[in-house]
Amino acid sequence: MIPHAPILAILIPLFAAFLMPVVGIFARWKGLKRAREWFAIAAVLVEFAIVVSMLPAVWGGQVLVYQLGGWQPPWGINLAIDGLNLLVALIVAGIGTLVMIYSFVYMERDTGLDQYYTLFLLILAGMMGVALTGDIFNLYVFFEIMCISSYALVAFRRNWQSIEASIKYMIVSSLGTSFILLGVALLYGLAGSLNIADLAQKLGPVASSAVIVPLALFVTGFGIKIAMVPLHMWLPDAYQAAPSAVAALFSGATATVGIYAMMRVVYTLFGALAIGIMFATLGLVTMVLGAFMALVQRDLKRLLAYSCISQIGYILLGIGLGTTLGIQGGLFHLFNNAIYKTMLFMIVGAIIYRVGTSNMDELGGLWKNMPVTGTLFVVGALAISGVPPFNGFASKWTIYVAGIEAGQPVFTIIALITSALTLAYFLKALNSIFLGQRPAHLKDVKETPRSMLLPIILLAVLCVVFGVLPQLGIDLVRPAQEALMNSSGYISAVLGGA
16 A cells, blocks of 8 residues: 555645646746646546555455544544445546546636646545545535535636526535534534544434434435435536536536445444435435436436436435345445446537537437447446446346345336436437437537547446446445445444554
8 A cells, every 4th residue: 555545645636736726837838738737637647546555455354544643533633444435535536537537638628727627636635535534524624625616617617507507506505514514513512522433432322312403414414415306406507507527527426425425424423224214215206306307308418417316316225225235236336327427428528529519409410420429328328227238237236126125116116117217318318419310510520539538438348347247346345335334343443542
């Protein structure tokens, strides 16, 4: 493992973000056209390598505890890494790297790229901080770093639509922030600690009625952050208005971090498997409403935004079932969703890059011009719809079986119907964009640039690999599933030296 890997995974993108304006000024002074892009890509590649270096130790059963300032838990600030948050860190670093490579060409027509790459690196630092921190107040702080960067990235192009969406996102998200901060304050009042492991240990003897209010505050606050129905109103506008590279990062990484934060707080602090049925029910409502709303959209980015909401429902359903297979399926779907959702938003960005619009009424017949992009869209559409042999089928099938084994066959039936709806709206999108008659003004459209295709192709390969060999995915998420279901190892490792 790279020495000091946990803290470096946060500090590398954070320092790179603050250095980016200096790099931009130096690049313009020296006439180095791509210096800031290469600097940003180097930073995320280093971050990815640091996260990967922690895999052998954590997958070997260790919980890595990194203490800042020499103070022993529960005092001071620590980073604590088990199988659950390392999976999230791996997704964040991997998706961040691919989106950064994709941005190299996709964002070249925009101005203010010093700000773009600064915000991009800052949001990565925030996400990594949320994933790795062992302190609940710092989880809130890093979450706010992530969210504030997100507001600015949504408004990056400074048009009316993006500014309106950013303000709406900020107002609604700030409400969620207030709930989370109030929950942190109440927990501190109950237990006198902010260390997650110490809180989990001290909350055990506390009367269950006393923790209902902070638990409700956390579920509501994080529910807003992950756009769980009925708290989803900000997401479609934000994803539609943001640059497609930003929407890809949001759907693949930011949503993953929000779900992780909810899981960590609810299950580690409260051991609240008893409220799993509530999560499962909310997951069903989220997946069904998201699918029906996606079905009636005419803008491809907005369709994908509602599809994001629907897929979050599957994850909540699997985790909410509370069984080993259900949690395994939910985490596997979390991983798969990050892959194909990032891929699909990148494809939308490629279409906008070449055509200038994501309005499906203005498109058609693009398969003749963009056959590789069209093929990749089919892979992503089949994967997210749960069609074999792609990865979405493997994780959805696990959730279907888990629902039946948990004595909830109705949940499985609803999930199957929702998958059929998912396939229906992606077939509609495929027909509107790539098939049918091509408008005359699109006859000279070119294929997606190679540097933008590279990360899309890599993600498509992963869709196939984890679909044909699903055991690879199950093995990948098993340490996370074990950590979520049994937090005693996390707690004892953090407090072992106290």
